[in-house]
Amino acid sequence: MKNNFYITTPIYYVNDIPHLGHAYTSFVADTISRYKRLSNFDVYFTTGTDEHGQKVENSARDKNINTLEFTDKVSARFKDLCSKLKLTNNDFIRTTESRHKNKVQKIWNKLIDNNEIYLGNYEGWYSIRDECFINESDIKINKDNERIGPSLDKLKKVQEPSYFFKLSKWQKPLLDFYKKNKNFVKPVSRFNEVKSFVENGLEDLSISRTSFKWGIKVPKNDEHIIYVWLDALFNYISVLEDNLENKYWPADIHIVGKDILRFHAIYWPAFLLATGYEIPKSIYAHGWWTINGEKMSKSLGNVIDPNYLVDTYGIDQVRYFLLKEIPFGQDGNFSEELLVNRINSDLANDFGNLVQRVLTMIQKYNNGNIPKADNLNENDLSLIELPKNIYDINNVQMNNYQFNIMLENIWKIIRSANSYVDNNEPWNLHKNNNLKRLNNVLYTLVNTIYKITILLQPFLPESSKKIFHMLKQKEEISFSEIKNDIKEGVKLEKSHPIFPRFDKKDLKI
């Protein structure tokens, strides 16, 4: 029986079209999903769009479009991006779907039944950009003497009747939960921030609004709209229809950006405790892609279009860059020049060259057939062993999702294989008619490339398929096969270059 593994991305707001930050989170979740599938887990991977709230309503109004029509259009852009990036998500949930709205209303009734909600009045400052009320202590004054929130947007004064969730009573249960579940939030530094926030005390949370209409109505009091975060967080359960909830809940991991950690690590477990659900096993809050040091965001207008990057450079190239360039968890600055440098050095020079020159030599010296090995020497065997060793090491790195280190480890094999070519000079072995040694060298190399490609599948899924095709293998090969060698005697497909080089003269961004 396979173990289950449920992984999610945030559901993205549809106030504007997707940017590279969204693509990043989705690529990460897809990489983990593929890694787990290749490790024989039964994976369920979901993503989607968060379509209610004042921010979305205002964006539709600014564009003079009916709100539903607007959300349909923008949500489709996010869905298209999933296909464009060839994500392997099992479902895509929209909060405007009835399966979701029904679930949220049921949750509301449950909160009422459990006496977790009371009706009161809210008076305070609201950030539409972040869709949350801002505490007095977090408010700053800008140069025009206006109140601004942590995301630097102008705050709106709100005074209206509101239902409240009794968040304050969950302070102690949350702290107890954090104590028992030391890996609930990663990285550790972010978990510490969450803990100290909760230790400072929690106020009850306003969970309904009456001053706008775009959202899920509160059952039996439809003047009120359910707070967009209460609505959105439950997507992680409403997407699991029929028996899927029993099978996959609680989630193994929610991948989120650090901007929305508080909602996931504090409000979400409190909502779940209050409704009798189990709490997800872990949350990973990653860093931000910045442009010249500033967070890439729709509101700041400094976003990069992932469609442009993928059309220009290729899916795997962009994916590789995002995973390799920064340690997962930290911020990183994006530039097209860095992307091109990475593609040219790691993909075209190191890996692409290795594959291309080895497969070309097999065509030239052995008629395209994988040569037979006979009495491999110690150097040959130690190169062939490397991928299995790195696989074991990477499995440990995977506990903290340190993709850049995992890739660096795989690149150690690639560099060793390139040095092995240079040291063994197969062209001279051919010239001197030393065919036995030539066959051993070429066999060692093609076997190593085969195993490197097994390891690379979650990171470079499209290119791995192309290499497996040239090696006459299945499209996907499970990690457990890393210990087996490639079969001798197989006639290879004609090889072609997989990673073209790019010229820095052509940069557009």
Ligand code: ME8
């Ligand atoms: O917050 N760098 O939606 P959102 C890296 N609807 N990742 C980034 C990024 C950047 N510069 N900008 C955005 C919402 N992201 C809510 C979520 S979940 C129940 C509701 C990614 O459209 C990152 O994952 O503002 C971040 O948390 C998410 O997009 C925010 O997307």
